[in-house]
Amino acid sequence: MTDHSETLAHWPAPAAPGPVRATVTVPGSKSVTNRALILAALASDPGWLRRPLRSRDTLLMADALRSLGIGIEETVSSSTSVSGLPSGRGESWRVIPSTPQAPASVDVGNAGTVMRFLPPLAALAEGPVRFDGDPRSHERPLHSLIDALRTLGARIEDDGRGALPLTVHGIGSVDGGRVSVDASASSQFISALLLTGPRFNKGVEVRHTGRRLPSTPHIRMTVDMLRRAGAQVDTPDAGGEPGVWRVTPGALLGRDLVIEPDLSNAQPFLAAALVTGGTVTIPDWPRQTTQPGDALREIFTAMGGRCVLDDRGLTFTGTGRVRGIDADLSDVGELTPGIAAVAALAESESVLRGVAHLRLHETDRLAALTKEINSLGGDVTETGDGLRIRPRPLHGGVFHTYEDHRLATAGAVLGLLVEDVEIEDIATTGKTMPDFPELWHRMLAGERA
Numbered sequence: 001m002t003d004h005s006e007t008l009a010h011w012p013a014p015a016a017p018g019p020v021r022a023t024v025t026v027p028g029s030k031s032v033t034n035r036a037l038i039l040a041a042l043a044s045d046p047g048w049l050r051r052p053l054r055s056r057d058t059l060l061m062a063d064a065l066r067s068l069g070i071g072i073e074e075t076v077s078s079s080t081s082v083s084g085l086p087s088g089r090g091e092s093w094r095v096i097p098s099t100p101q102a103p104a105s106v107d108v109g110n111a112g113t114v115m116r117f118l119p120p121l122a123a124l125a126e127g128p129v130r131f132d133g134d135p136r137s138h139e140r141p142l143h144s145l146i147d148a149l150r151t152l153g154a155r156i157e158d159d160g161r162g163a164l165p166l167t168v169h170g171i172g173s174v175d176g177g178r179v180s181v182d183a184s185a186s187s188q189f190i191s192a193l194l195l196t197g198p199r200f201n202k203g204v205e206v207r208h209t210g211r212r213l214p215s216t217p218h219i220r221m222t223v224d225m226l227r228r229a230g231a232q233v234d235t236p237d238a239g240g241e242p243g244v245w246r247v248t249p250g251a252l253l254g255r256d257l258v259i260e261p262d263l264s265n266a267q268p269f270l271a272a273a274l275v276t277g278g279t280v281t282i283p284d285w286p287r288q289t290t291q292p293g294d295a296l297r298e299i300f301t302a303m304g305g306r307c308v309l310d311d312r313g314l315t316f317t318g319t320g321r322v323r324g325i326d327a328d329l330s331d332v333g334e335l336t337p338g339i340a341a342v343a344a345l346a347e348s349e350s351v352l353r354g355v356a357h358l359r360l361h362e363t364d365r366l367a368a369l370t371k372e373i374n375s376l377g378g379d380v381t382e383t384g385d386g387l388r389i390r391p392r393p394l395h396g397g398v399f400h401t402y403e404d405h406r407l408a409t410a411g412a413v414l415g416l417l418v419e420d421v422e423i424e425d426i427a428t429t430g431k432t433m434p435d436f437p438e439l440w441h442r443m444l445a446g447e448r449a
C-alpha cells in the first residue's frame, strides 16, 4: 500500500541565499522521448534513443509498448552508472519493433502522450487492448480521438462517456483515410493520428474543425519527427491547406536519435535566474528545435532578463527586477504555471491568455494556480481563457500540487523569494523530472548540476 504520509510529505522550498549562479543539465524531453518510442516501435528496423528521459510518463510509454510485444532494451554506457545521473543521461534504449500484439493492458497513468498516442497504434494489433490510468485520466478529453479512430475503421469500446477506461479491439490493420477532428481541447489528438498514420492502409488526412488549436509547436514536433523517420507529410504551414495534415502510407526507418533536453523543464531554473538576478546556463540547448520551451528565451527576456545562446548552451541572466507580461500562451500552454509563478513575483500586472484548455491538463491548472498563489497572499483571478495576476507581497504556507509536476516546480520558484513555502508532494515532479529536488538544491549551492 502506498505510504501517503511519505509521498505527500511537505517539502520546504529552499529560499535563494542570493542571486543563483549555476549550470544545470536538464534531462531529456518528455515529448520527444515519447514520440521517438512510438515511431521506433512502428519502424521496419531497430532504432536507438540516446539520453532518453527516464520519468513516470516515459516509463509508462515504454512499459505499454513492451506489453504490446515491442522490445525495449535499456543500456547504460560503461563509463557511467545510473545512480547520480540526471534522468536518463548516459543511457540508451534500443527499440526492436514488431507488429503490436494483443491481448494487452496499458496503464496510462496521467500521461496525455500515453493515453492519446497509443490507441491508434493499439488498433493495429489483432485483439483487445485495454487502457486505464489514474483517476484524473478518466476526466481528460479523449472523445474526439475515439470518434476519429472509429471513422478510420477501428472498433473501440468505452463506457459511453468518450473517455478512459476503454478497450481498442484491433483487427490487425486500420483502413485510415480522411477524418475531421476538433482538437481545441488538445493538440495531442492530431499528433496521435499522424504518428501512426504511415501504418494505416490509406495513410491519414486529418482536418481540424475547432475554433482554436493549442500547442501548435507540438504538432510541428510530430511532423518533424515523422519526416526524419522517412514519412511523407503534407502540412498547413508548408503551403498546404489550412488546418489539414496528410500522411502517406509507408515504412518508417529505425533511427539513432539523441533526445534534446526538456526545455519546458529548464523553465524553473531559468526562472530562478530571472527572479534572483542571477545567471543559469543550460548546456545542450538546441540551436533549432520544435520544443515550445524555446519560447522562454523571448518570454523571460520580455519579463526582464537577457539571454545568450552559444557553445556553452543557453545562459540566462536576470537583473532581479521582473516585469509583468501580457501574453497569449496558447502555443506554449505547458509553460503557464512557471510563468504565473514569475508573474506573481513581478513589479507589474500580468495577463496570461489563450490557455482555457489548461483546465483539462494534469489538474485544472487555472483554478489550482489561482487558489494556491492566493493562499500565499497573492491576487490572481481566473479569466475566461487564462489568468490575471496582480503581484502582492506573499507569505509562507503550504502550496498544494494536485499531482501536477508543473504546479510543484512553480511553487519552488515562489519559494526562492518567499520564506516558509512548503510544497505538497514534491515527488509528483517524477512525472517528467524525478531529479528535480536534487537539481534544485545543487543549483542553489552553485554546483554544476
Ligand SMILES: O=C(O)C1=C[C@@H](OP(=O)(O)O)[C@@H](O)[C@H](O)C1
Pocket: 030, 031, 112, 113, 185, 186, 187, 188, 191, 214, 215, 218, 219, 333, 334, 357
Ligand atoms: O504533444 C505533446 O507532447 C504535448 C502537447 C501539449 O498538450 P495539449 O495540446 O493538450 O496542451 C502539451 O501541453 C503537453 O505537455 C505535451
Ligand SMILES: C=C(OP(=O)(O)O)C(=O)O
Pocket: 110, 111, 112, 113, 334, 361, 362, 406, 432
Ligand atoms: C500537459 C502536460 O502533460 P500531458 O503530456 O500529460 O498532457 C504537461 O506536461 O504540462
